Amino acid sequence: MSPYNIDYKKISAYTGDEILNKTFYDQLHRLGIVITLGTIGNLDVQAENYGDCLYPEWKSIGIDRFATDRPFHVWKSFQAMKK
Numbered sequence: 001m002s003p004y005n006i007d008y009k010k011i012s013a014y015t016g017d018e019i020l021n022k023t024f025y026d027q028l029h030r031l032g033i034v035i036t037l038g039t040i041g042n043l044d045v046q047a048e049n050y051g052d053c054l055y056p057e058w059k060s061i062g063i064d065r066f067a068t069d070r071p072f073h074v075w076k077s078f079q080a081m082k083k
Contacts, residue, residue, distance in 0.1 A: 011034070015038075017043060018043070019043070025063070026062060035065070036063075039070075043058075052073050055074045
């Protein structure tokens with residue numbers, strides 16, 4: 001709980017549509033905040049150009065959810081890692 005009686009575990013932070021510093025994501029996670037990255041547009045294009053391997057990379061630095069136009073490709077990139 002925060003000093004203002006806010007339960008951070010009930011908060012989801014939309015951090016925009018660019019990759020931020022891992023330290024920032026770590027700070028949010030320490031508070032129990034879930035992180036959503038907007039990949040719609042530029043980041044989805046980057047992922048498409050690199051064979052969708054960027055989604056797991058972004059997850060590894062702290063992204064919990066993706067706001068994307070390519071949900072199947074995001075899912076597929078994580079399925080490929082399980083093999």
